[in-house]
Every structure is written in structure tokens, then in C-alpha cells.
Amino acid sequence: MPRAVTPETWGRSTVRTACPLDCPDSCTLDVTVEKGRVVKIDGGATNPVTRNYICAKVRRFGERLYGEDRLLYPAIRQGPKGQGVFTRVTWDEALDQIARRMAAIRDTTGAEAILPFCYGGSNGLLSQDTNDARLFRAIGASRLARTVCAAPTGAANQALYGKMPGATYADYVHARLIVLWGVNPSASGIHLVPYVREAQKAGATLVVIDPRSTALARQADLHLAPRPGTDLPIALALHRFLFEGGYADERFLDAHTRGVAGLRARASEWTIERAAETAGIDPVDLTRFAQLYSGTSPALIRCGWGLERNRNGGSAAAAVLALPAVAGKFGVRGGGFSMSNSGALGIKAAAWMNDTPEPATRLVNMNLLGRALLEFRDPPVEMLFVYNCNPLATMPDQNRVLEGLKREDLFTVVYEQVFTDTARYADVLLPATTFLENYDIAKAYGPISLQLVRPVVEPFGEARPNAEVFSELASRLDLGEAELETDTLFRIAGRLPPHVSSELLETGSVTPPFDGAPVQFVDVFPLTPDRKVDLFPEALDEGAPAGLYGFQPDPGTDRFPLALISPASEKTITSTLGELRQRAAVLQMNPADAAARGLASDDPVRVFNDLGEVQCPVALNKDIRPGTVSLPKGLWRKSTYNGSTSNALVPDTLTDLGGGACFNDARVQVALLGRH
Numbered sequence: 001m002p003r004a005v006t007p008e009t010w011g012r013s014t015v016r017t018a019c020p021l022d023c024p025d026s027c028t029l030d031v032t033v034e035k036g037r038v039v040k041i042d043g044g045a046t047n048p049v050t051r052n053y054i055c056a057k058v059r060r061f062g063e064r065l066y067g068e069d070r071l072l073y074p075a076i077r078q079g080p081k082g083q084g085v086f087t088r089v090t091w092d093e094a095l096d097q098i099a100r101r102m103a104a105i106r107d108t109t110g111a112e113a114i115l116p117f118c119y120g121g122s123n124g125l126l127s128q129d130t131n132d133a134r135l136f137r138a139i140g141a142s143r144l145a146r147t148v149c150a151a152p153t154g155a156a157n158q159a160l161y162g163k164m165p166g167a168t169y170a171d172y173v174h175a176r177l178i179v180l181w182g183v184n185p186s187a188s189g190i191h192l193v194p195y196v197r198e199a200q201k202a203g204a205t206l207v208v209i210d211p212r213s214t215a216l217a218r219q220a221d222l223h224l225a226p227r228p229g230t231d232l233p234i235a236l237a238l239h240r241f242l243f244e245g246g247y248a249d250e251r252f253l254d255a256h257t258r259g260v261a262g263l264r265a266r267a268s269e270w271t272i273e274r275a276a277e278t279a280g281i282d283p284v285d286l287t288r289f290a291q292l293y294s295g296t297s298p299a300l301i302r303c304g305w306g307l308e309r310n311r312n313g314g315s316a317a318a319a320v321l322a323l324p325a326v327a328g329k330f331g332v333r334g335g336g337f338s339m340s341n342s343g344a345l346g347i348k349a350a351a352w353m354n355d356t357p358e359p360a361t362r363l364v365n366m367n368l369l370g371r372a373l374l375e376f377r378d379p380p381v382e383m384l385f386v387y388n389c390n391p392l393a394t395m396p397d398q399n400r401v402l403e404g405l406k407r408e409d410l411f412t413v414v415y416e417q418v419f420t421d422t423a424r425y426a427d428v429l430l431p432a433t434t435f436l437e438n439y440d441i442a443k444a445y446g447p448i449s450l451q452l453v454r455p456v457v458e459p460f461g462e463a464r465p466n467a468e469v470f471s472e473l474a475s476r477l478d479l480g481e482a483e484l485e486t487d488t489l490f491r492i493a494g495r496l497p498p499h500v501s502s503e504l505l506e507t508g509s510v511t512p513p514f515d516g517a518p519v520q521f522v523d524v525f526p527l528t529p530d531r532k533v534d535l536f537p538e539a540l541d542e543g544a545p546a547g548l549y550g551f552q553p554d555p556g557t558d559r560f561p562l563a564l565i566s567p568a569s570e571k572t573i574t575s576t577l578g579e580l581r582q583r584a585a586v587l588q589m590n591p592a593d594a595a596a597r598g599l600a601s602d603d604p605v606r607v608f609n610d611l612g613e614v615q616c617p618v619a620l621n622k623d624i625r626p627g628t629v630s631l632p633k634g635l636w637r638k639s640t641y642n643g644s645t646s647n648a649l650v651p652d653t654l655t656d657l658g659g660g661a662c663f664n665d666a667r668v669q670v671a672l673l674g675r676h
């Protein structure tokens with residue numbers, strides 16, 4: 001039935017698009033536009049997984065679009081770095097200046113002195129690894145290892161399963177046991193929550209493993225709250241329980257795996273008691289978990305990214321992912337594991353980038369940005385080109401990153417939507433479009449989906465899309481031709497399988513294989529060379545400092561005994577939308593830890609270690625385990641009293657596998673501000 005026309009709705013139109021931000025769900029969106037302005041962002045009803053609701057974060061995206069922090073024009077720095085004073089220039093002036101500087105660096109120091117720096121701020125397929133990569137490859141810039149998230153879990157999944165697609169949200173209702181391990185879908189990936197609740201209503205048992213008592217943990221049948229960094233012993237104790245108790249599925253192991261002896265040997269050291277003591281949990285609870293997992297089918301583990309962000313993160317992910325193989329949980333709907341499904345459609349940037357091969361130039365791990373800026377020689381970093389990313393807010397060892405950005409001899413370009421912490425240190429600022437103003441292709445990594453992102457309004461101010469700006473720069477350097485973003489869109493779509501491309505461009509979304517819900521070991525199998533699960537990949541064993549499944553002890557000391565974690569929040573998507581956060585961030589602390597330090601709720605505190613100090617209020621919260629404190633992920637510097645965030649306390653050490661960031665290895669002390 002057509003909707004009634006009222007004075008409130010007349011003159012409005014609704015545009016169907018999709019959310020490409022760095023979130024597993026990739027919602028279909030209905031965006032209401034009036035007189036060329038976005039007035040409402042809501043969920044699109046046609047998506048069977050995200051249905052017709054979205055998170056509160058993106059509902060507010062209009063405040064970013066039209067907010068006072070929005071970058072509207074190209075600008076160049078005036079005065080000292082970091083003062084934040086810029087003068088408006090034309091796009092031609094800005095691009096000429098950048099191109100001249102790139103050419104000069106290439107012709108003097110060498111192009112490896114140029115470091116492109118990007119991550120998932122605009123996570124669509126057009127905004128990254130297209131014309132940007134062509135430019136930086138063609139000029140021979142340093143390459144960036146984008147390892148800040150999902151590198152350890154990705155390395156483990158690749159080595160064990162060849163990144164076999166995982167169970168998707170719809171199949172959770174078929175599980176009898178659900179394990180949410182190091183993941184809080186109430187904060188990120190919200191569309192999983194109703195499926196978990198539906199499964200619980202149907203009688204499924206829920207186990208949550210998280211140092212905090214999250215909303216889902218409070219509703220779980222069993223909540224394990226381990227000390228951060230100890231998921232590995234817990235998983236290995238489960239393996240030992242399965243092997244020693246005769247619960248391992250020997251038939252499945254014989255037919256579908258290799259390397260089981262190596263896993264079994266490493267797990268043999270971890271009794272329930274030893275693992276429980278190491279993790280600081282009750283051995284009775286760990287035994288119950290082992291019994292539940294061995295005795296319930298279908299059993300589904302959601303392996304999150306919380307468990308990877310520490311020195312043992314890669315081995316922990318491998319051990320968790322190995323559990324369904326050892327326990328025989330595959331081959332049934334609602335069983336197995338789910339992690340990232342980003343590879344499930346088999347669509348990789350290599351399909352459209354193979355005409356510009358990647359050069360063998362210097363590879364820089366993004367988690368070492370501070371060191372790269374301050375310590376790298378031969379050549380030093382002379383140009384930092386930041387886009388889709390706010391590294392001053394998101395990278396480890398924030399104070400070192402800050403020192404690097406202050407270098408007077410560093411030429412920094414920041415191509416951004418809003419005036420971020422990093423943008424303040426730019427030499428040249430370029431205004432970027434948001435996903436409501438440009439085309440893109442959104443690929444989910446929770447559900448399996450591919451959707452067209454359509455511009456719903458004209459770019460605000462003089463913002464331009466990535467595809468156009470990078471091709472324009474390439475053209476100025478005689479390294480390629482300038483393209484409209486629609487040219488790039490059609491070129492990339494032309495490299496997708498024909499049925500995918502036509503469906504995407506004609507209907508805006510692609511029908512996923514297996515109705516979007518493949519069953520592991522029925523519909524999909526390991527993408528390893530022999531289609532078997534490799535439970536002890538040699539390359540991982542050689543690469544990990546303590547060997548694969550080797551535990552590295554807690555980095556805490558008497559001076560800095562508290563484990564600081566920085567989990568995803570309901571307010572930002574990593575640091576995206578951090579500009580909208582008005583109130584000071586609050587350190588969450590268990591009342592017992594606070595009492596030991598003479599602290600009361602709302603006290604201003606110093607959170608500190610040898611790397612830095614964060615000043616903020618404290619909240620007493622029994623939902624966080626003793627010995628662990630928490631600050632939100634992705635904070636901007638204005639969110640604390642002294643302009644430092646949790647990343648100022650995070651070492652730039654790397655995870656055992658994949659070169660990931662060890663955000664949860666920060667060990668700190670907390671004291672009343674003013675008391676030393």
C-alpha cells in the first residue's frame with residue numbers, strides 16, 4: 001500500500017544504500033534525503049540478516065557529515081606542526097604541491113621514503129586497494145603491512161583452514177551450545193545478538209569468555225573472565241581434556257586433519273588446574289566448560305578479535321579454531337566456528353590490481369609507525385600519506401607516534417572526512433567524501449554479502465572520493481590517467497565474476513552462495529592444498545617466538561600489575577565518530593582494585609606506565625575482573641584530561657603470529673591524580 005503523503009514526508013526521498021564501515025554486518029541502509037541533505041539514516045528492510053535496524057553509531061552519521069569538524073576544503077599548514085592552523089587552497093594547488101613533493105623525494109632519497117598509511121576508515125572495496133595502490137605501487141613507495149587488527153586471527157585461520165568460510169549469523173539458532181570467545185556483539189556486530197537470544201530461547205546454552213561481564217555475559221549460562229592474554233591456556237586445556245578424556249573425534253581427525261600429534265603434545269602440558277590458575281579463573285568453571293563443549297552438539301564458537309590482541313594472540317586463535325576439528329563439531333548446521341567471512345565470496349583486490357604488480361619495496365608494519373617515523377633510516381620516512389585512518393588515535397605507543405608526527409622534516413598529507421587528531425599534524429589536508437557521498441562496494445565479514453554503496457547526496461563542501469584523488473595524483477606524476485569514480489567502479493566491477501558484477505550493478509546486492517549460510521564440511525571445506533585442516537602448521541611453529549601454542553607469560557610487574565584493555569564501544573567504530581564524543585572517557589575498575597588504591601567513583605586518576613600517562617575519571621565497576629582495567633577503544637585525544645589515550649600505554653610489541661598489535665598487553669598502575 002502506498003504511504004500517505006503528509007506535509008512531513010512530502011519532498012523527501014529515500015535512497016537504498018549500504019554501510020561499508022569497519023563492522024562485520026554491512027547493513028543495508030535507507031537514507032532519507034530532503035533538499036539535498038541527509039535527514040535520517042535507517043535500516044533497509046530487504047536485508048535478511050541486518051533486517052531493518054542499524055546501530056546508534058551510524059544513525060548519527062549525519063552529525064559527522066554536517067558537523068563542525070568536517071573538512072570542507074583542501075588546506076595547507078600555517079605555523080608550527082600540531083597547532084592546527086591551516087589556510088584554504090584550491091584542489092589544484094594542494095595536489096600540485098603533493099605531486100611535486102612526491103616527485104622530489106623519488107628523485108632524491110628514493111620513493112621508499114614515501115609511506116602510505118591507511119586502514120579501514122572507509123572499508124569499501126573502492127576506497128582502498130584501487131587507485132591508491134596503483135599510485136603507490138607505480139611510484140615505488142614503501143608498502144604497509146595492515147596488521148592493526150585481524151592479522152593474528154587471519155594468520156591462524158589461513159594456516160589451519162585456508163580461510164574456510166565460517167558459520168553465519170542465521171545458523172546460530174541451530175546451535176545447542178554457543179561460545180562467544182573474545183567478542184562483544186552488543187558493541188560491534190550487533191545483528192548477531194538477536195540470533196543468540198533466539199537460540200537461547202530455544203534452549204541453547206551460552207558460554208561467554210571475556211574479562212568483563214558484558215550484557216551477554218550476564219545472560220550466559222557460564223561466564224569465564226580470564227586475565228587478558230590467557231585464552232591460549234584455556235583452549236589448550238580444552239584440547240587436553242578432549243584428548244585425554246576420549247572425547248576427540250578420531251575418525252574426523254584421521255580423515256580431515258594433519259598435525260594432530262603436534263597439537264596434542266603442546267596441549268598435554270595444560271591441565272585444567274594449571275590453565276585455570278594461569279587465567280585466574282575457577283577450575284570448576286573451566287571443567288564445566290570442557291564438559292559442555294565435549295558433550296553438546298551442534299556447538300558453535302564465535303572466535304572474536306579480543307583474544308588476538310596480546311603476545312599469545314595468534315596461538316590462542318589457532319587453538320580456539322582447532323577445537324571444532326578435535327571435538328568433531330563440523331558437518332552439522334549450527335556447528336563449527338565463525339570468524340571473519342571476508343574471503344567467503346572469493347573476491348580479492350588482486351583481481352583488479354594485477355595490472356600494477358606490487359613492487360618488492362620496504363614493508364612497514366603499521367603497528368611500528370612511531371619507530372618508522374623516528375628511527376627508520378635508509379631511507380628515513382620523508383612523506384607520510386594518511387587516508388582512511390587516524391593513526392594518532394589508533395596505533396600503539398601513541399607518544400612515539402606523536403613525536404614522529406611533530407618532525408619538521410616530515411611532509412604529512414592527511415586525506416580525511418573530519419579534523420582528526422592526526423589531521424592536526426598535517427602539512428596538507430585534503431577533504432574526503434563519506435560513504436553517503438560516494439560510490440563504493442561494501443563487503444560484509446560476519447554475514448556473507450556484497451552490496452553497492454550509492455551516493456545519496458552531493459559531496460559537502462569540496463570533498464572528493466578516493467578513487468578520483470589518487471588517480472588525479474597519478475596523472476600529475478605521469479603514472480596513470482585521471483578517472484571519475486564511476487570509471488573506477490565499472491573497471492573493478494568488470495574484474496568480478498560476470499554474474500556477481502551484473503547483479504551488483506543492476507540490483508545493488510549479490511545473492512550469496514549457499515543462501516548465505518554454508519555448513520562447514522558439508523558445503524565448504526578447508527582451502528588448504530590438500531583440503532585438510534592443518535592443526536600444526538610448521539610455518540606458524542617456526543614463526544612464533546615460543547613456538548606454535550607456546551605460552552608467553554604475563555608482562556605485568558610489581559610496578560605495573562594491572563592489565564589495561566581497550567575494547568570496542570557502542571559509541572565509535574574504532575576511532576570513527578570519535579569527534580562526536582562529548583564527555584570524558586572513564587576508566588573502568590573493579591571496586592577491590594580501587595579500594596586497594598584508596599579510589600572512589602568519579603575520582604580523577606592517573607593511569608600510567610613507563611610509556612605514558614592517561615588522566616581521566618575512574619568508575620568502580622564490579623563487571624570487570626579484578627586486576628584488569630578498561631578504557632574504550634578508538635578514543636580521540638580530547639576524550640581525556642591530558643590528551644593521551646589508552647594507546648599511550650600500549651607497547652609496540654607484536655603478537656606471536658601475524659605481526660599484530662598487543663593492545664591488551666598494556667600493564668599499568670593507577671593512582672589518584674595529584675598523588676604520586
Ligand code: SF4
Nearest residue numbers: 019023026027055058
Ligand atoms: S556500523 Fe555495523 S551495525 Fe552500524 S550501520 Fe554499519 S554495518 Fe550496520
